[in-house]
Amino acid sequence: MEDRRLISYFILEDIFSRNIPLKKSYEMRVFGKDKKTASYIKELVYGVVRNKILLDHILEQATGKNINNLSKKVQNLVRIGIYEIFFMNHKDYAVLSTIVDIAKSQTKNQEKFVNWILREFLRNKDKVVIPDDDSLESLSIKYSFPQHFIEYLFEEVGLERTKQLLQFYNSKPPIYAFRIDELEYREFKDNERLTKKEYILDPIYLNIFRSLQLEETIDDVLDLCAAPGGKSFLVKSFLPKSKIVAIDKDAERIEMMNSNIKRLKLKNITTFAADIFKLNLDKLFDLVILDVPCTSTGTIRKNPDVKYNYKKKIDELVEIQKKMIEKAEEFVKDDGLLLYITCSVFKEENHDVVFDFLKKNKDYKMISQFFTFGDPFNGGYGALLRKTGG
Numbered sequence: 574m575e576d577r578r579l580i581s582y583f584i585l586e587d588i589f590s591r592n593i594p595l596k597k598s599y600e601m602r603v604f605g606k607d608k609k610t611a612s613y614i615k616e617l618v619y620g621v622v623r624n625k626i627l628l629d630h631i632l633e634q635a636t637g638k639n640i641n642n643l644s645k646k647v648q649n650l651v652r653i654g655i656y657e658i659f660f661m662n663h664k665d666y667a668v669l670s671t672i673v674d675i676a677k678s679q680t681k682n683q684e685k686f687v688n689w690i691l692r693e694f695l696r697n698k699d700k701v702v703i704p705d706d707d708s709l710e711s712l713s714i715k716y717s718f719p720q721h722f723i724e725y726l727f728e729e730v731g732l733e734r735t736k737q738l739l740q741f742y743n744s745k746p747p748i749y750a751f752r753i754d755e756l757e758y759r760e761f762k763d764n765e766r767l768t769k770k771e772y773i774l775d776p777i778y779l780n781i782f783r784s785l786q787l788e789e790t791i792d793d794v795l796d797l798c799a800a801p802g803g804k805s806f807l808v809k810s811f812l813p814k815s816k817i818v819a820i821d822k823d824a825e826r827i828e829m830m831n832s833n834i835k836r837l838k839l840k841n842i843t844t845f846a847a848d849i850f851k852l853n854l855d856k857l858f859d860l861v862i863l864d865v866p867c868t869s870t871g872t873i874r875k876n877p878d879v880k881y882n883y884k885k886k887i888d889e890l891v892e893i894q895k896k897m898i899e900k901a902e903e904f905v906k907d908d909g910l911l912l913y914i915t916c917s918v919f920k921e922e923n924h925d926v927v928f929d930f931l932k933k934n935k936d937y938k939m940i941s942q943f944f945t946f947g948d949p950f951n952g953g954y955g956a957l958l959r960k961t962g963g
Contacts, residue, residue: 577610578653578671581617582679585649588622588878595622595878621656623743623877626717627703628652631659635697636690646680647687654691658698665695707732716743718880722870725919730946741948746874749776751803753810753837772833774803777871777945781914781955784943787811787860788910794818795858795904797849797897800826802833804862804914809839816841818858822848849900857906865894867917871945871952887921894926902934907962911937916953918946923954936961 580602587598599618603611621628629640632651640648654672657663669691676684704711709727713720716739726735750761751774758776767773791812796805799819808815821827824846834842867890868883869876898913905911913930915922923944931937940957 577613577617578668579675580606581614581621581653582649582675584614584618585621585652586646589649590645592882594876595619596876617653617656617661619745619877620660621652624656624660624717625652625881626719627714628655628659628717630703630714631655631698631701632690632694634701635694638690644680644683647676647683647690650676650680650687651690651694655694658695669695707736712736712739716740718742719884721884722880726946738946738948742873742880743877744874746951748773750774751776751779751807753806753839756810770837772803772806772837774807775872775916776950777916777953778803778807778914780945780950781943781953782807782811785912785941785955785957787957791815791859791910793856793858793860793906795854795861796820797862797901798822798864798866799844799862800830802830804864805830805842806833806837806839808860808862809842815860817843818854819844820847820849820852822846849897852900852904854904858904858909859906860910860912861901861905862912862914863898863901864914865897865922866890867894867915867922868919869916870918871916871947871954874947874951883919887919891921891926894922895929898926898930899933902930902937902960905960907960909960910940911958911960913956913958914954916951918952923956927956927958931958 584595584598584602587593588595595618599615603614632638632640632655650672654668657668658665669688672691673684673688676687704714709720709723712723718739723735723739726738730738748761749758750767750771751758753770753772756779758774758779761773789812792815794808794815794817796808796817796819798821799805800821800823802819805817805819808817819830819842821830827844827846830844834844868887869879870883873880901911913927917923931939937958937960940959943955946952
């Protein structure tokens with residue numbers, strides 16, 4: 574049985590049966606594998622997840638079977654087979670043979686059914702019609718996005734921009750390296766090494782910091798939800814004399830941040846692991862940065878599984894965000910600044926959370942906001958607030 578397809582199957586099971594994030598499952602499952610194997614699995618799994626709704630449409634058109642009537646295991650197996658044949662142009666017999674072997678070991682007597690589905694797909698794949706009109710249903714199938722996500726974009730930016738964004742969200746994301754002493758970034762290739770002054774950073778953060786124009790008088794900075802360190806390092810680039818306290822709930826990610834601090838030879842950054850809701854500090858800060866947990870819908874290019882599960886999480890996340898911004902406020906000096914950041918494209922997590930906070934906290938005022946749906950970089954939001962003390 575071929576290892577690459579079996580691992581790909583396990584990753585899809587993690588995502589769609591166990592609600593494990595794609596990135597986490599992929600990194601766990603390919604650990605210790607050679608680069609060629611890991612790259613193959615990444616192309617296959619990320620391709621299946623990006624195109625899940627389209628793959629299900631192709632299956633139903635070619636076989637007459639409703640995907641929802643199949644077991645999760647069979648769904649994931651046939652998605653792998655269809656993606657490899659339809660999108661990767663792999664040899665039919667090799668894909669079919671391996672997928673049926675996996676079905677023998679991973680399902681209860683469903684290998685013959687899987688074999689029939691894939692053979693039926695092979696017989697009819699040239700008859701498959703992918704819709705190309707501008708209805709919500711057709712856009713949902715063509716771009717593999719839930720209709721409610723497309724509807725939201727359409728209401729915000731109109732049809733043509735919606736189609737541009739959907740195409741952008743389905744593209745493979747580059748990785749960017751940021752040079753700490755030049756405030757510039759470059760596209761980072763897999764076979765390259767970071768220089769001593771570089772680290773991996775999403776350019777959205779640089780764009781947020783540039784647009785909000787942090788003041789040179791800022792001295793003491795508190796970075797909440799800080800790991801693995803990009804925002805703190807960015808502060809050091811803009812405000813090299815600042816003293817930063819960086820906190821994150823995840824101790825392992827704090828260790829990653831410490832390694833980056835050492836490699837970049839940065840000074841005056843103190844780190845420790847702590848839960849924001851249990852945090853007690855004996856000082857206040859000129860700037861508090863709060864990059865809250867969110868639906869991550871601005872990062873769909875690199876986290877395509879997000880588009881299928883955000884709706885279940887958004888209400889709970891908004892409540893957490895509201896509590897976190899209230900807690901972060903406790904550490905801001907009078908006349909200090911509070912920077913609220915998300916990587917979400919939804920108003921509920923961005924504008925609505927901030928303006929709900931401003932209604933309840935009359936001693937704060939909005940200084941500036943930044944928002945982008947994405948293209949050419951990820952989507953996200955930043956709001957800079959000042960505590961007036963009045």
